[in-house]
Amino acid sequence: MxxxxxxAAALTSAEAKxxxxxxxxxxxxxxxxxxxxxxxxxFCIPIGVLWDISWHSTIGRDTFWTIAHIVxxxxxxxxxxVSGWIAFRTHFFGSPEEKAGSVSIWGLRAPIGAxxxxxxxxxxxxxxxxxxxxxxxxxxxxxxxxPPHTLLAIGMYAVAFGVLLQMLSWQNRLTGxxxxxxxxxxxxxxxxxxxxxxxxxxxxxxxxHMRSSGFFYIVxxxxxxxxxxxxxxxxxxWACTLxxxxxxxxxxxxxxxxxxxxxxxxxxxxxxxxxxMVPPAWPLxxxxxxxxxxxxxxxxxxxxxxxxxxxxALAAVYLAIILPVQWNFSAFLIxxxxxxxxxSGNRQxxxxxxxxxxxxxxxxxxKHSITLVVLIKCFALAYLSTRMGLGVGGWMTKVRR
Numbered sequence: 001m002x003x004x005x006x007x008a009a010a011l012t013s014a015e016a017k018x019x020x021x022x023x024x025x026x027x028x029x030x031x032x033x034x035x036x037x038x039x040x041x042x043f044c045i046p047i048g049v050l051w052d053i054s055w056h057s058t059i060g061r062d063t064f065w066t067i068a069h070i071v072x073x074x075x076x077x078x079x080x081x082v083s084g085w086i087a088f089r090t091h092f093f094g095s096p097e098e099k100a101g102s103v104s105i106w107g108l109r110a111p112i113g114a115x116x117x118x119x120x121x122x123x124x125x126x127x128x129x130x131x132x133x134x135x136x137x138x139x140x141x142x143x144x145x146x147p148p149h150t151l152l153a154i155g156m157y158a159v160a161f162g163v164l165l166q167m168l169s170w171q172n173r174l175t176g177x178x179x180x181x182x183x184x185x186x187x188x189x190x191x192x193x194x195x196x197x198x199x200x201x202x203x204x205x206x207x208x209h210m211r212s213s214g215f216f217y218i219v220x221x222x223x224x225x226x227x228x229x230x231x232x233x234x235x236x237x238w239a240c241t242l243x244x245x246x247x248x249x250x251x252x253x254x255x256x257x258x259x260x261x262x263x264x265x266x267x268x269x270x271x272x273x274x275x276x277m278v279p280p281a282w283p284l285x286x287x288x289x290x291x292x293x294x295x296x297x298x299x300x301x302x303x304x305x306x307x308x309x310x311x312x313a314l315a316a317v318y319l320a321i322i323l324p325v326q327w328n329f330s331a332f333l334i335x336x337x338x339x340x341x342x343x344s345g346n347r348q349x350x351x352x353x354x355x356x357x358x359x360x361x362x363x364x365x366x367k368h369s370i371t372l373v374v375l376i377k378c379f380a381l382a383y384l385s386t387r388m389g390l391g392v393g394g395w396m397t398k399v400r401r
Contacts, residue, residue, distance in 0.1 A: 030174070030178055031170055031174060031178040031181055031182055032170075034082050034085070034086065035166070035167065035170060035181075035182065035185060037078065037082050038079050038082055038083075038117075038163050038166060038167075038185075039163070039167075039185045039188060039189065041074065041075060041078035041079050041082070042075060042079055042159065042160055042163045042189060042192055043075070043192060043250070044071050044072065044074045044075030044078070045072060045075035045076070045156050045159065045160060045192065045196060046192055046195040046196050046199060046250050047071060047075075047250065047253075047254065048068055048069070048070075048071030048072030048073075048074070048075055049072055049156075049196070049199055050199065050250075050251070050254040050258075050280055051067070051068035051071060051254065051258070052066070052068035052069060052072060053199075053202075053280065054068075054254070054258050054277045054278050054279065054280070055068045055263075055277075056350070057274075057278040057348075057349075057350040057351065058263040058264070058265065058274050058276070058277050058278045058350075058351060059263055059264070059265060059266050059267075060265055060266050060267030060351070060352075061135055061267055062266065064128070064131075064132045064135075069128075072124075072152075072156075073124060073125065073128060075124075075156070075159065076120065076121040076124035076125060076155060076156065076159050077121060077124075077125065079117050079120075079121060079159050079162070079163055080117060080118050080120070080121025080122070080124075080125075080159065081121075082117075083110075083113070083114035083115075083117035083118050083121075083162065083166070084114075084118055086110060086111065086114045086166075087108065087109075087110030087111075087114045087115065087118065090102050090109055090110045090111065090114075091108050091109045091110060094109070101169075101173070101400060101401050102401055103115070103401055111165075111166060111169055111401055112165055112169075112399075112401055113162045113163065113164070113165030113166035113167075113168075113169060114162065114166060115162070116158055116159075116161060116162030116165060117158070117159050117162030117163055117166070118162075119158055119162075120154075120155045120156065120157070120158025120159035120160075120161075120162055121155065121159055122155070123151060123152075123154055123155030123158060124152055124155035124156060124159065125155075126151065126155070127148050127149075127151040127152040127155060128152075130147075130148040130151065131148035131149065131152065133148075134146060134147065134148045153196075153200060156196060157193070157196065160189060160192055160193050160196065161193070163189050164186060164189040164190060164193065165399060167182050167183075167185045167186040167189055168182075168186055168233065168396050168399045169399055169400055169401060170182035170185075171183040171185075171186055171234075172397065172398070172399055172400050173400050183234055183235060183236060184236070184242075186230075186233070186234060187230055187234055187236060187239055187242045187243050187246070188242070188246050190226060190229075190230040190243045190246075191242065191243045191244070191245070191246020191247045191249075191250070192246065192250070193226060194223065194226050194227075194243055194244070194246070194247040194286070195246070195247045195250045195251060197222060197223070197226065198223075198247065198251070198283070198284065201218055201222060202280075202281075204218055205218060205281075205284070206281060206348075206363075207281060207282070207330040207333035207334045207345075208330075208334055208358075208359070208361065208362055208363045209362075209363055209364065210326050210327065210329075210330035210362070211327060211330065211362045211365060211370065212362070212363065212364040212365065212368040212369070212370075213368040213369065213370060213371075213374045214364065214368050215326075216323060216370065216374060216375075216378050217374075217377070217378065217381060219284075219322055219323065219326070219378075220319060220377075220378035220379070220381040220382040220385070221381040221382070221384075221385050222385070223284075223286060223385075224314070224315060224318055224382050224385040224386040224389060225385040225386065225388050225389035225392075226243070226389065227240045227243060227244070227286075227289075227290060227293055227318075227386075227389065228293070228311070228314060228385075228386045228387075228388075228389030228390045228393060229389035229390070229392045229393040229396065230243045230393065231293060231294065231297050231389075231390075231393065232297075232389070232390050232393025232394055232396075232397070233392075233393040233394075233396035233397055237294065237298065238291075238294050239294065240290035240291075240293045240294045240297075241287060241290045241291050241294050243290065244286040244287040244290035245287055245290075247283065247286065248283045248286070248287055251280060251282075251283035252282075252283060254279065254280055255279045255280055255281075255282065255283075255344050256279070256341070256342075256344075258276075258277040258278070258279045258280075259276045259277055259278075259279050259341065259344070259347070260276070260277075261276060261277045262275060262276055262277075263275070263276055263277045263278075265351040265352075269352055270351050270352065271351070271352055271353060271354045271355065272349060272350070272351050272352070272353050272354075272355070273351075274351040278347065278348060278349070278350065278351075279344045279347055279348060280344075280348055281333070281344070281348040282333055282338075282343055282344060282345070284322075284326065285322070285325050285326065285329060286322065288321050288322065288325055289317065289318040289319075289321040289322045292317045292318070292321055293314050293317060293318060296313055296314060296317055297310075297314065300313065307387065307390050307391070307394075308387060310390065311383055311386040311387035311390055312383055314386050314390075315379060315382035315383040315385070315386045316379070318382055318386070319378060319379060319382050323378070330362075332345075333345050334346065334359065334360050334361070334362070335360070336360075346359050346360070
């Protein structure tokens with residue numbers, strides 16, 4: 001399904017007549033107020049998920065209608081309803097220019113981002129009774145990605161990506177301050193998606209994992225694609241930095257705010273005394289390589305070369321910063337020196353975590369140690385991930401529907 005504006009020769013006669021009008025209308029169109037609703041409602045997804053993980057770590061299995069669950073589903077329901085209204089208005093009351101800037105599914109016309117958001121919201125809401133049944137049958141989750149959570153995760157990503165495409169469409173079609181605002185919303189949404197990605201990789205990204213090859217592979221493969229994609233699709237000078245800061249802001253807000261609220265376990269076995277909500281671990285310091293990527297990208301654009309060479313340079317810079325930073329910072333995070341309210345060191349453990357020195361040790365060093373071969377594989381993964389991100393980012397600069 002093509003989401004870019006096709007050449008005039010590929011349009012129907014009505015659409016071909018409308019295309020110049022669409023371009024002219026972009027000069028006078030304004031960013032709809034609903035964009036603000038989409039933007040802030042999608043933040044509910046990572047906030048609700050982090051809250052829910054804390055709820056399970058502190059209290060255990062509770063009623064389905066917890067505040068955390070409600071916040072999660074608000075992150076799907078509100079963007080879904082807003083996008084549904086956008087689709088309804090575009091199809092039944094949209095001007096020829098608005099319809100020319102949409103795509104048709106089953107004869108109904110709406111922006112592609114609105115369709116994807118609606119689909120994701122339906123997926124999220126469908127997972128709710130499945131998740132409730134799963135917990136009633138099996139109790140607490142052994143892993144984050146249980147079958148109902150997998151369906152929920154797919155729906156959440158569809159919602160966030162749909163909102164991101166709508167922001168891109170407005171960024172690319174509008175002009176002036178409205179285009180800049182939509183571009184900022186696009187980067188904030190990318191930060192939300194980065195946060196969601198790190199949440200689902202939490203089990204392999206604890207500070208105790210940060211000297212194992214498994215963590216190195218995750219860092220090399222998962223995050224460069226999103227950063228490179230946002231970097232190329234945006235005109236913002238510090239696009240990657242803003243994405244990484246959004247991720248850190250959400251994570252740190254929950255790290256600092258959750259322990260302010262009292263909570264205690266209601267489900268056995270209880271191996272650890274917990275009196276307040278358990279916070280997430282300290283976020284990854286992705287803002288440091290993000291700053292470097294922004295700097296290198298701007299310098300590179302002054303003398304543009306092949307995107308393949310650019311991907312190699314960005315991947316090398318990214319790994320050269322993030323791997324040694326996390327290697328050293330993780331030693332601090334698992335030490336007694338980090339056990340305070342600011343760094344929340346060793347406070348992320350659940351009430352059913354057993355006592356022991358394992359919390360102060362690095363894990364999997366014998367089976368997954370760091371070698372030269374591991375580092376070469378990391379560069380290959382980061383290179384491919386970055387190149388794919390640059391490619392997708394280039395496509396995103398053309399999204400207008």
